[in-house]
Amino acid sequence: MKSLNNITRTSKLLNVNKLFSLIAMLSIMLFASACEKKSTHTDIMVVKPWISEIIPGSTVTAGYMQIMNHTDKDDVLTGVKADISKFVEIHEMSQVDGVMRMRRLDSVPVAQGKSVEFKTGGMHIMFIETTKELKIGEKVPVTLVFQNRGDLAVELEVKSIKSIHEH
Numbered sequence: 001m002k003s004l005n006n007i008t009r010t011s012k013l014l015n016v017n018k019l020f021s022l023i024a025m026l027s028i029m030l031f032a033s034a035c036e037k038k039s040t041h042t043d044i045m046v047v048k049p050w051i052s053e054i055i056p057g058s059t060v061t062a063g064y065m066q067i068m069n070h071t072d073k074d075d076v077l078t079g080v081k082a083d084i085s086k087f088v089e090i091h092e093m094s095q096v097d098g099v100m101r102m103r104r105l106d107s108v109p110v111a112q113g114k115s116v117e118f119k120t121g122g123m124h125i126m127f128i129e130t131t132k133e134l135k136i137g138e139k140v141p142v143t144l145v146f147q148n149r150g151d152l153a154v155e156l157e158v159k160s161i162k163s164i165h166e167h
Contacts, residue, residue, distance in 0.1 A: 087127075
């Protein structure tokens with residue numbers, strides 16, 4: 001009789017262990033599916049967006065960021081909209097014959113799985129004829145316009161001119 005009770009108790013323990021194992025396995029599967037990265041057209045990310053403060057007496061400033069395309073197709077940045085200036089343009093700095101030159105770009109391709117960096121001395125967003133003062137730490141709303149994705153709202157943090165050399 002004692003042996004039969006031990007077998008029954010062991011059988012119940014095995015069933016409880018199986019139940020806990022099943023619950024643990026289902027929990028892991030649910031967690032993994034919740035964390036799974038799905039690539040859709042909304043997977044364009046903007047990292048480290050910032051804008052330099054406006055130098056007193058000036059009416060221009062520039063914005064910087066990194067745009068990452070995590071979608072399964074190429075896209076193109078075709079424009080930028082903002083309320084802080086009359087004109088917003090995409091520009092690129094380059095050195096030609098030892099002289100730094102700036103030129104306007106109509107668009108910037110952002111290939112699938114790649115990123116494009118807007119940085120000092122390179123590509124940047126130029127805000128021309130600014131219409132308001134910017135305070136350090138303030139967030140400036142802008143809209144990036146993509147050919148496929150459409151509009152993407154971003155906030156650029158205003159940084160000190162001194163911090164430009166830190167980026």
